[in-house]
Amino acid sequence: MTARIRRLFQILSFLAIDSYYKGVLTGQAIYQGLTKRFVVPALNCYSCPLSRFACPMGSFQHFLAVRQIPFYILGFFGLVGASVGRATCGWVCPFGLFQELLYKIPSYKFRIPRIFTYLKYVVLVVLAIILPIVLLEPWFCKFCPAGTIEAGIPLLTWDPVQSLGSSLLEILTTHFYVKYGILIFFIVLSLSTRRPFCRVACPVGAIFSIFNKLSVLRMYVDKSKCTKCDICYNVCPMEIRIYENASDLDCIRCGKCQSACPQGAIRFSTPLDMLRPEIGKDTVNIYGLRS
Amino acid sequence: MLGLALLVALSTGLIIKGGRVGDFEETELNASMICLSCIGIE
Numbered sequence: 001m002t003a004r005i006r007r008l009f010q011i012l013s014f015l016a017i018d019s020y021y022k023g024v025l026t027g028q029a030i031y032q033g034l035t036k037r038f039v040v041p042a043l044n045c046y047s048c049p050l051s052r053f054a055c056p057m058g059s060f061q062h063f064l065a066v067r068q069i070p071f072y073i074l075g076f077f078g079l080v081g082a083s084v085g086r087a088t089c090g091w092v093c094p095f096g097l098f099q100e101l102l103y104k105i106p107s108y109k110f111r112i113p114r115i116f117t118y119l120k121y122v123v124l125v126v127l128a129i130i131l132p133i134v135l136l137e138p139w140f141c142k143f144c145p146a147g148t149i150e151a152g153i154p155l156l157t158w159d160p161v162q163s164l165g166s167s168l169l170e171i172l173t174t175h176f177y178v179k180y181g182i183l184i185f186f187i188v189l190s191l192s193t194r195r196p197f198c199r200v201a202c203p204v205g206a207i208f209s210i211f212n213k214l215s216v217l218r219m220y221v222d223k224s225k226c227t228k229c230d231i232c233y234n235v236c237p238m239e240i241r242i243y244e245n246a247s248d249l250d251c252i253r254c255g256k257c258q259s260a261c262p263q264g265a266i267r268f269s270t271p272l273d274m275l276r277p278e279i280g281k282d283t284v285n286i287y288g289l290r291s
Numbered sequence: 292m293l294g295l296a297l298l299v300a301l302s303t304g305l306i307i308k309g310g311r312v313g314d315f316e317e318t319e320l321n322a323s324m325i326c327l328s329c330i331g332i333e
Contacts, residue, residue: 072309078302179331
């Protein structure tokens with residue numbers, strides 16, 4: 001049931017975020033209306049012709065590149081992170097949905113070693129923070145595969161500047177091939193391993209993961225029921241063992257483990273659970289409150 | 292729980308501060324142009 005609700009939520013999120021079809025019909029390359037002031041809690045390229053919102057990571061880098069403190073973006077990351085941790089990766093992100101669908105295609109499957117998941121913090125610090133500050137450009141965007149598939153491919157195919165007697169295709173450089181190579185790399189990888197970009201390279205996921213340990217929405221594992229059968233591990237799109245750490249940095253709160261657990265040992269948790277007599281005491285412990 | 296409350300308060304304060312210094316307009320300005328980096332041109 002949770003899986004169906006989540007898939008529906010992912011699709012509706014995608015349709016809500018990327019719904020500017022009028023621009024395609026009228027020849028406007030990208031949406032420039034009021035909602036473009038607001039960012040969404042997921043990687044979503046603001047240069048996508050269909051996008052009605054701005055990308056939090058693109059905007060974050062933009063502020064750093066113009067040497068301004070990104071108060072609004074930092075506050076947004078903090079508020080979303082404090083509310084749901086990394087759940088938006090599992091419930092909202094269109095590029096996450098894309099990778100999940102690719103993984104459904106029958107092919108050779110393998111797991112990425114856990115050590116590689118720490119690379120996303122390097123990507124965040126180097127490409128999304130240091131280089132934009134030093135070189136005054138959004139360096140993560142230069143390599144972002146979500147930008148390639150949401151903006152690069154549609155805009156280069158459509159080539160909206162053609163009407164001005166010019167063409168985007170005339171000014172392609174080596175960077176174009178590097179960026180498209182990265183997209184192809186992650187598409188091929190997504191066929192064989194779960195959400196490779198989210199786990200290894202996404203700076204938005206890296207930021208939200210920091211909040212997993214203190215957010216309002218969390219996962220809870222009843223250790224008295226858990227038999228460590230690893231069914232949860234086998235269905236987890238982030239390949240974590242939730243029973244080892246219910247607030248794991250990589251948990252995207254998708255709920256697949258909850259649905260799969262034969263013991264019913266895993267559930268979503270919020271402070272409101274304290275009002276439920278049967279689990280109230282556990283909830284007090286989860287959130288570090290005194291009973 | 293106290294840490295969570297402080298985080299929510301701080302984040303809300305940052306968003307309000309961002310609104311006062313014109314972050315929303317800056318975001319819109321930024322997003323009103325096609326980003327050539329996103330396409331893979333420069």
